Amino acid sequence: MTEKIPVRLKVNGRYYDAAISADASLSRVLRDELGLMGTKEGCGTGYCGSCTVLIDGSAMKSCLVPAVTVGDREVVTIEGMSSPEHPLHPVQQAFVDAGAIQCGYCTPGFVMSVYALLRMNPKPTDEEIKRGLSGNICRCTGYETILSAVRLASERLSSVRE
């Protein structure tokens, strides 16, 4: 049996102490140990992107991140995107307004990827959006509404910055 390793995780600004095995993925630890169910696990092997979270500000697929390696790093999940004053982050609101959600399973992963993309590139072209979201799969929307949501989020966040 694989030994359990004590790790202190910082997720959404809060510290959690957990004992996890070396082969445990971050997505499983977030869901099973910390009860943060917003991060979805689709394929579990890095294809679908529904488990995307931010680690030190970069989007990563948490199903492929060994949880033991994130002890000194800052993790943000979909739960960390909202606040009491703003129940929905502007990226989430743009997804709602553009109708970019159907079954919604892929949405948390898309939102995290879009957030990371717009932080690096606040006004991406359509080509850049497609490249930026190439690691996320949606099987319902056909992607057009997701593209619209990213454009909308980009406009709104830019106007806030200006």
Place this chain on the structure above:
Amino acid sequence: MNYCKARSLSDFFQKASEAKGLIRPLAGGADIMYRLKKRYLLSDKLTLIDINGLDELKGIAERGNELEIGSAATLSALEEFLKDRDEYSLLRTALRETACPQIRSQGTLGGHVAGCLPNSHLFPVLMLHGAEAEILESAEEKSIPVEDLFRGPYHNRLKSGELVMSLTIPRKDFQWEYYWGEGSRKQFSLPPFVLAMAIDGEGNRFIAGGGPNVLPTHFRVLESAPSRFGGSRTTLLNLVKEEVSAQEKRKNRLTDYQKTLLFRFTCEMAEMEARL
């Protein structure tokens, strides 16, 4: 499975010498996690030595006419470093095509190369540049061409306890270059075939390719003198045939399907070159 964290390079080698069974350095960890989940890598008797704390493996620097990249530098860090360096534009293109942004933020160049990923976008380009891997085993250091690391998909030629420290990529002043990830399925980010081709200032041609479905291994076709090549499709084809038979002599047998695709892609490259 055992897990331990290396505090320094000497600590890594100390832990590697004490560990029993299969030893794997753990940096980004994407490939190791994938292979554990698919049971391509079995966790019994596996020791992961976490090298994330070793900052000396994360540097990226340009020294003279070479790029030196620490093995634990992430692909996205390298992509960022090369943003305005046009002399490495072929590498930049290949990096942009590699997997997806999430994986590039996590994956390291050392993991990519030492992991011998069969769907690598980077191997052919690294081969064109004549990239070398610096390998350290305890106090002993050696440097080998990156293609010599590749024993087969997911299998490298490293001995237990050896660590890829860095990659050195010589600058090549290519006059013409072309990169092609054939049939890339974007959602899975796996190219069935990657071909890179370039001509340097002296007219030398370089071709390298690879892929999980088309070729079982990566290969470097040639570094030929212009007179040998002549820009002609037939000559180019003959040279590729030579390489295929050389591969077969080395027991890397290619299927007819693989050969057909290889020839087709090479013809298309040659036609493109002839139009220059």
